Amino acid sequence: MSVRGYVNKNSLKRRKVVDTFAKTVFRLCGFISAIMIVVIFVFIVQRGIQVFFPGYQFGNIDFLSFISGFTWRQDQMIYGVFFIFINTLITAFGAALIAFPLSILSALFIAKIVPKRFKIIFTTVIELLAAIPSVVYGVFAAGVIVKWIDSFASALGYTTRGGNSLLAVIILLAIMIYPTITTMAITAIEAVPKETEEGSLALGASKTQTYFKVILGSARSGIVAGLVLGLGRAFGEATAVSMVAGNALVGPTLNPFDITRTLTTTMLSGLKETSGLDYDVRFSVGIVLMITIVITNFIIHRIKDKLGGEKA
Amino acid sequence: MTKRRKISDFMANAMTYFASFISILMLVWIFFYIFSTGMKSFDFKMLTTNYWSTNYKIEFESPDAGSFEKPGSLGDSVAYSVKYGVGFEDVSTKSGTMDLQVVYIASDSPLNSGTNAVAGETLGQSQSIDLGSNVQRITYVNSDGSYASEGNSKGSSAAQLAAALDQSVSIDSMQYQTPGGGVGGSLKATLMLIGMTLLFALPVGIFAAIYLHELAPKNRLTRLIRSSIEMLAGVPSIIFGLMGVAVLFPITAAFGIKSTSILLGSLTLAIMLLPVIIRNTEEALIVVPNGFRDGSLSLGATETQTIFKVVLPSALPGILSAVLLSIGRIIGESAALIFTMGTFIMDKPTLTQNATSLAVQIWSVMSGENPNFGLACAISIIILVIVLILNLTIKLITARLMKKWSA
Numbered sequence A: 001m002s003v004r005g006y007v008n009k010n011s012l013k014r015r016k017v018v019d020t021f022a023k024t025v026f027r028l029c030g031f032i033s034a035i036m037i038v039v040i041f042v043f044i045v046q047r048g049i050q051v052f053f054p055g056y057q058f059g060n061i062d063f064l065s066f067i068s069g070f071t072w073r074q075d076q077m078i079y080g081v082f083f084i085f086i087n088t089l090i091t092a093f094g095a096a097l098i099a100f101p102l103s104i105l106s107a108l109f110i111a112k113i114v115p116k117r118f119k120i121i122f123t124t125v126i127e128l129l130a131a132i133p134s135v136v137y138g139v140f141a142a143g144v145i146v147k148w149i150d151s152f153a154s155a156l157g158y159t160t161r162g163g164n165s166l167l168a169v170i171i172l173l174a175i176m177i178y179p180t181i182t183t184m185a186i187t188a189i190e191a192v193p194k195e196t197e198e199g200s201l202a203l204g205a206s207k208t209q210t211y212f213k214v215i216l217g218s219a220r221s222g223i224v225a226g227l228v229l230g231l232g233r234a235f236g237e238a239t240a241v242s243m244v245a246g247n248a249l250v251g252p253t254l255n256p257f258d259i260t261r262t263l264t265t266t267m268l269s270g271l272k273e274t275s276g277l278d279y280d281v282r283f284s285v286g287i288v289l290m291i292t293i294v295i296t297n298f299i300i301h302r303i304k305d306k307l308g309g310e311k312a
Numbered sequence B: 001m002t003k004r005r006k007i008s009d010f011m012a013n014a015m016t017y018f019a020s021f022i023s024i025l026m027l028v029w030i031f032f033y034i035f036s037t038g039m040k041s042f043d044f045k046m047l048t049t050n051y052w053s054t055n056y057k058i059e060f061e062s063p064d065a066g067s068f069e070k071p072g073s074l075g076d077s078v079a080y081s082v083k084y085g086v087g088f089e090d091v092s093t094k095s096g097t098m099d100l101q102v103v104y105i106a107s108d109s110p111l112n113s114g115t116n117a118v119a120g121e122t123l124g125q126s127q128s129i130d131l132g133s134n135v136q137r138i139t140y141v142n143s144d145g146s147y148a149s150e151g152n153s154k155g156s157s158a159a160q161l162a163a164a165l166d167q168s169v170s171i172d173s174m175q176y177q178t179p180g181g182g183v184g185g186s187l188k189a190t191l192m193l194i195g196m197t198l199l200f201a202l203p204v205g206i207f208a209a210i211y212l213h214e215l216a217p218k219n220r221l222t223r224l225i226r227s228s229i230e231m232l233a234g235v236p237s238i239i240f241g242l243m244g245v246a247v248l249f250p251i252t253a254a255f256g257i258k259s260t261s262i263l264l265g266s267l268t269l270a271i272m273l274l275p276v277i278i279r280n281t282e283e284a285l286i287v288v289p290n291g292f293r294d295g296s297l298s299l300g301a302t303e304t305q306t307i308f309k310v311v312l313p314s315a316l317p318g319i320l321s322a323v324l325l326s327i328g329r330i331i332g333e334s335a336a337l338i339f340t341m342g343t344f345i346m347d348k349p350t351l352t353q354n355a356t357s358l359a360v361q362i363w364s365v366m367s368g369e370n371p372n373f374g375l376a377c378a379i380s381i382i383i384l385v386i387v388l389i390l391n392l393t394i395k396l397i398t399a400r401l402m403k404k405w406s407a
Helices: A009-052 A063-068 A082-113 A116-131 A134-155 A166-190 A194-202 A207-218 A220-236 A239-244 A263-268 A277-307 B003-038 B158-167 B184-215 B220-233 B237-254 B262-287 B290-298 B303-332 B335-341 B358-366 B373-406
Strands: B055-060 B079-081 B086-092 B098-105 B114-116 B134-142 B147-150 B168-177
Touching (some): A009 B220, A009 B237, A009 B262, A009 B303, A082 A263, A082 B003, A116 A166, A116 B003, A134 A166, A134 A239, A166 A220, A166 B003, A194 A207, A263 B237, B098 B134, B158 B168, B184 B303, B184 B335, B220 B262, B237 B262, B237 B335, B262 B303, B262 B335, B290 B303, B335 B358
Antiparallel strands (some): B079 B086, B134 B168
């Protein structure tokens, strides 16, 4: 019998149909995943800007007073987001100011300095810190950090609202973004070619000099990516922050012992018993949050490109 | 090396030590706080019990007194009624009141024959008494046929109640309050959420990864798709919550679901987890040797057959770790779920209704007027233990995978 006898033409045809069908499904899934970011953006913007246009059923907010306002009072329908935006920048950059140096130092330690057999301890610690859910950080902050701050403030002669304060938010966020930046920095440091390190050592630099001046410089790109990721987490963190922020009605908050209000806490506050305009304005705040993140990313990358002559 | 160089090097090194030990300190501190606060309230029973306490009134089908020996396991603080085989104890609650709790019921005790006595659908159905229930009032019949009652609402102590019961000949009815404060409902909702989310996210995520790694041409469009998915990974979870309300809520509403629901929450999380699943699956696909694909294709298999029968089985451990990673994210997620599932704790969650996951229950009990740190920390213990186990498992899987392909 010839080979042809064994090949079923119908089966061949069916295989081809199945193959084409499956490939189409795969492609479709890829496209759906990619299009989601656009869908998110378009729908949130659409729902967020409707409160500024006449014809919106629950009344209107004046766009200019929204983006320039220094008061947020749901009960009086006064919605000014500008001070909240400033507060958010202060908390996120404050947290980064604390976490960034610590992250870089720990990353150097873990990637280069610590003896190999202890390395696993430190990487596990960082991984665990990164894996702790934000509500758990929130409980810790509300149970421990606010108490530190309350006693610290009273030692300095200030009073706080039970410790809920700008400083509490900054410390909490610093703890939360520390593992994010550290992980990225470790990856970046470990990716620096051995030759770069050896070259520096051969020129007579000490090991420590090499680590701080040469390796950190070469790993700059990855470290900045870590900073951007950390800032993104700090901007977007919601539940933990709202447990200690205190939701100030006016601002911006500059006193570290005063209560504050960030974009995310605004979106969450009083969510249970709200509807209509007060609900939809959270989408407007969401737009501000997205724009803040995008612009910050852009600016940091520009600064990085300006600072370094050659691209690492 | 100069002395100055040595000193400054030492200082720089010391700083790196300092920074790293702070991280350990932080982790220990967080775990210590959560465990030391939560352990007082943690109890394995809370995994199955309700959050809301309910009042019951029951009558008994076989109300007559018998004779039951006090088990040795019960301590002296337990007042035991030998006629009914039930132990009571005075317990001070967190709110400062005294509870008269049922701490033991013998298996053949008359109290196990209770039926619901309140008019309604459940009238006459058998109702077993949860241990830890607060006895409001037990009405019993004395030997002269007169009725009397004792219980927390009459201010009696456990000893008084047990003594009074041992004077009686039968019990007539009992009013009690279930303990509450459990996480049974949230645990169920979390499991439903995990199941539904993976059901939606896994096929789409895995197929998208297959497209990107196995089929997509290397061109600008593919790069655009990749960077879009990367961007999705950087979107904060609260924005996903807004997206769920704006985009997906109308979809579930079209199926007749009027409120936010577990279904809406899982759809939202499914989109949020797409980048995680795609990235991890792709990493698993990358390590599958190309020889496998060539071998299969040259034997006449179609690309689809090759993908499903050769590539995917080899990539299974990587996909498994994507699943575990996703489960970890789902368990820890709160902000997106507050928007899409609400914050009202449900004891009997259903797919089409509001509910809270464990993490959202923490948020719920913390955001009221009186934050309940004990319960919040107890739930945190559950979450932390699950997250720890998941992380260890992922590490094991990755280590094995590395070994398999490098050998």
